[in-house]
Amino acid sequence: MALPVLLACLVLSGCAALLRPFDRAPSGLSRWDQSVRDQLVAGRVDSALALTTPERADAGDDLLRMEYEGILAHYAGQPDRSRVALGAASQLAEDRYTRSLSRTLLSFFTGDRTRAYDPPFVDRLFLHYYGALDYLATGDDEDAAVEARRLEQRLALAGDEGPDAAERGLAAAMHAFAGSVFEAAGRPGEAAVSYRLARRAAGDSAGAGDSAPGPAAEARSAGVGEGARPGDGEGTVVVLVERGFVAHRVERSLTLLLWPGELTALRSAASGDVSDRRHGETVADAVARRSLGLAPVSDGLAPGHGKGGDPYLLRVAWPTYAAGRVPDARIRVLAPDLGSDSLITTEHEVADVSAAVRSDFARQAPGILARTLVRAVAKRVAVEAVKKTVSKKDETLGEVVGLAANVTSALLEQADTRGLDLLPARVRLVRVRVPAGGHRLRLEVLEPGRSRPRSLDLGVVRVEAGRVVVVPVRIWQGGRAG
Secondary structure, rough: OOHHHHHHHHHHHHHHHHHHHEOOOOOOOOOHHHHHHHHOOOOHHHHHHHOOOOOOOOOHHHHHHHHHHHHHHHHHOOHHHHHHHHHHHHHHHHHHHOOHHHHHHHHHHHHHHHHHOOOOOOHHHHHHHHHHHHHHHHHOOOHHHHHHHHHHHHHHHHOOOOHHHHHHHHHHHHHHHHHHHHHHOOOHHHHHHHHHHHHOOOOOOOOOOOOOOOOHHHHOOOOOOOOOOOOEEEEEEEEEEEEOOEEEEEEEEEEEEHHHHHHHHHHHOOOOOOOOOOOOOOHHHHHHHHHOOOOOOOOOOOOOOOOOOOOEEEEEEEEEEEOOOOOOOOEEEEHHHHHHHOOOOOEEEEEEEHHHHHHHHHHHHHHHHHHHHHHHHHHHHHHHHHHHHHHOOHHHHHHHHHHHHHHHHHHHOOOOOOOOOOOEEEEEEEEEEEEEEEEEEEEEEEEOOOOOEEEEHHHHHHEEOOOOOEEEEOOOOEEEEE
């Protein structure tokens, strides 16, 4: 009796959500996500931030809403609000290591969207990245260094020497960023360690001396004069150039009309019994190979499956990634008041954030597929239980209720496309040395396919001798923020 009651409750509570997966912008983003991005591109950061209030937000999870609020507050020039929101999100993320059993069980009937949002590795890195920038913006060097240490700890837990080049590149850039924060906070020893880790993550086997980004090597590479060292009347500006939007999840789906023999194959696959290949490609093979982009497959299943009995409508929905591919660009920092057409720069690693999130997702794909198969079987069992219970009193009504329950359960199948879609697609760190004092700097970005560079005013940057100043700049499709 428990299964019929559960399914009936799901049908009643899920009616309002039946059309949600189909209400998408052309980009594949939810309407709310697309609206937030559109406001940012138009330069209306405050309007985008207003969409993150609890009564207006549609992020799909409280933790994700707080992440959105924190990042948007950062770009809106509200570092205090940003720190509060990001700190709360980080704490909640840690608390969620203890999973909710009820939500986990519910996800086997309704989909992964009912599970609490668990921020992936890249999200967690950027929580500390933005946190450090917020503290630097308010002159709190000590807490900025704390966030840099947390960032280093997060990288250490994940390991820098993974098999994927994109993730190693992201780790290298984040280590270099942490080093810049340590320098800005007046901690050269910790900065030197971060720069060594950046080179190791990037696969640079050079020693921890001349090749390291940082004050000594920077003085040599920038050509600041014989014997010059940090403190010889010059300081350093680290420009963080963030471009584009990270790749985002979109839903892909497959709808199959299955017969009893095919359902048997699906149940075997879900229980781990995949040794029976007498019928060639089973429905489980078709679902696995068509979903998650694992491999192409022919439209039809192999012959031999029995077609006796009633068919079952199976809808499988899975997430995949779209967009987020931003080509590299030539970047120059200008100082017109110094009469410099282009300051000589020392560049760190470029982080391809979109490539890193795609790689991280590739490791999650087998688990998503396994839950999809188990959920398909669980739904089938629940639908049959409802049908049999009603059929005991009225066989015709049982057939109608069973069909309605089957269609409803298929419509409720939704891919979990939630994600922190405000992250930049690429991040590059550029270091320039300038004389101590205030200087109006400009950034020139020449993107592939453009005949003229995009010029951005960074404002007046004040630099002290021997110190480091971090200046973030975010380039959208039509402007900048931050």
